[in-house]
Amino acid sequence: MDYIKARTYIDESHRFGGEMGLEAITCLLEKLGNPQETLQFIHIAGTNGKGSVGAYLAAVLQEAGYRIGRFISPTLYEYRERIQINGVYIEEEAFGRLMDPVVKAIGELEEEHKPLPSPFEIETAISFLYYKEKNCDFVLLECGMGGKTDATNVIRNTKLAVITSISMDHMEYLGNTLGEIAGQKAGIIKPGSRVVTCRQEKEAMDVIERESKKLGCPLYVGDKTEAELVTADLDHMVFRYQKETYTIHLAGSHQLENAVLALAGIRALQDTGYQISGEQIRSGMEKARWNGRFTILKKDPYLVVDGAHNPDAARKLQESLRMYFPNREFVFLMGVFRDKQYETIAERMAPMAREIIAMETPDNSRALPAKELGEVLCRYKTPKQVYVADSLEEALQLGMKLAGKEDVIVAFGSLSFIGDLTKLSENLE
Template identity: 45%
Template sequence: MTYKEARVYLDEMSKYGSVLGLDTIRGLLRELGNPQDDLKFIHIAGTNGKGSVLAYTSTILSEAGYRTGRYVSPTVISYLERIQIDGTWIPEDEFAELTENVKEAIARMEAAGEESPTVFEAETAIAFLYFKKKNCDLVVLESGLGGILDATNIIGAPVCATFATISVDHLGVIGDSLEEIAQNKAGIIKPGCAVVSAKQKENVREILKKTAEEKGCPFTEAQPEQMMIFEDSYHGITFSYKEYEKMHSPLAGQCQRENLATALEVIRCLNRQGYRITEAQVREGLSKTRWTGRFTCLSESPLFFVDGAHNEDAALKLKVTVERYFSDYKKIFIMGVFKDKEYEKITSILCPLAESIYTVSLPNKERTLPAEKLAEVVKKHCQKVKAEQTIETAVEDASKEAMTQGKDIAQKTVILACGSLSYLGEVQRIVLNNRQ
């Protein structure tokens, strides 16, 4: 099987959608020899910030000399970035080989009359096989949807069950209220693990803390209010947090304070368990952390950012970030959203900040809210709106608008592409090509 054939096979599987539950992936992993049983995990659930916490934690662990696997979704730049070791994507040939192993295991399941796995279950199995094959010391594992019935929760007790900020998303799928969603995500807590959580709303905190106590797990909540900020700009944050003094993260944005505090509490938790991660390694790991699509600067001229704020909580945090860094800038937005997201809320929060907005349709034609319909929604909050035919023309028109006001004024203009992570890789490709 070639890489192209592997992708075609998995794309075909994706047409059948997703099913929450662990029975099918349990059967698949049994056919593959249960590779997950030979791995140690840091399991991360939450609504916003999972990826950033994963990026900080895994980069620090790699810097400390631990061979560290990463399993992330969704991806921004390439399909292959969902499976990484020490920041390096799985090679195409190894991905193809492991996909063939999984395909053969699925064929055996189907021949025995068992349920066929979903594409996410197959991808998760491929990741576990790869991490075992490469003898990873630790795997930082991002949950897909929810917690208790997510395919990633097939693992035994993780070293650390970690929670990024929990808010309302996937309403009606993993819960009908914030409390139900939190209870679902708390399902990754198992006897024998430590629990680390971002600062949560009180009702969410109580659910996580109570679940941890019931399972006999120590519970730690990050304390971002104890973070001392020395410098905070769109170039990153210089800060001190507890024993970690004068650290620098190149990731900017209001939400990064919470994510940094959470990741550092994970590192402190690992040190308490006997892992050795020095302050110097933490400093170097933070400085090397990159996480594309999360308030990422693509260009300085014109100033161009991308951010995958795709729900109400993320939009509120992005609003604070934009107001902090760009209060006296002209703001030009490019927006694309899924029709199954809270786009009315997202636009009501973000669009009043912009002087002009270019709307786009997303690459996923089945889930996208068409650019024309999004433009109608945006017009309630910003009068200067244009529905674009392509993402490329949106980038071109926004860039022209930013650069046609004279050099001095252009330096006080910022372009922000936001609304969904799914199209930001394409935006990055276009912007970087234009810079060459």
């Protein structure tokens, strides 16, 4: 099957439905010979920070000479970005070729009246086939949502179960308390794995500690309070942690927490017997890159994009803006999905802005219409301070018109529009 036909098949597989749980992905992988059983996984769950922590871990392990597969969701710039090895996206030829056995397996499942996979489950299966074919040493596997019932949790060979910052998101699926949500995230912990997390709220931390102890898994905690920040600007951050000095180039106040969490993961791997030197750790941390999370697209005026799409991410965005841009005025571009806590995000973020532009994330049925978002924003700003844009292009042009050279334009609310907004920004004068 060629790449275009493969993509079309996945798009049309929405008709299969797809329920949270492991039955469909288990049936599919059995038909494919269970390729995941030959792989070693670093499984990453959490509300915020999964991509950044994965970027640090991947960069360090690559620096140490390991072949690293990464499965990423969602993607920003290109569909094939979700399946990559050492930073190189899966080839179109390979994607189409590996779709053939998957389509055959789904046909057999259909004949047997067994559960059929969702698009995400199909992509997960293709990734396992690809990583097995390419003999990856590790696969950094990001949960799509939650953990316990996420399709990625079909794996068993988990070396590290990494749980990033947990906060309230996807409550309709994961639970209405931090403890319930943490229980879903902690579902990725497997017997024989090492568990790595940051310092969580007590309710979440208790769940992670309890689950780790129950399964006999050593728990490593990357605690940012043990790190000393030396210097931080938009280009780099220098910090000391456990008698070592590290430089990172991912911006944002929250990156100290993400970096320390990744370092705890590396330490856990070293304790398992993997050879990773101090110099390889320092070099990998400095080489790590992860776009779309407090990323600077333009200067004079500054144009910042950030995928903040839940209240905790919005809080971290606020901290970063105050940290890097004290005494500046802001023009916000906000677009969100209707199933997010957009009222809470608006209440938190709107007072920071001089003007704010409501926009709709393009080509997505989950998008909240810009007009509805604008009405919400008017609760926290005067109507003269709120604008409604019919497109990303209109929102960006309006933002550039409203902002002076000393102001800062910030686009946030979803990862879904960052790729398109990045391309539009490249054409700005």
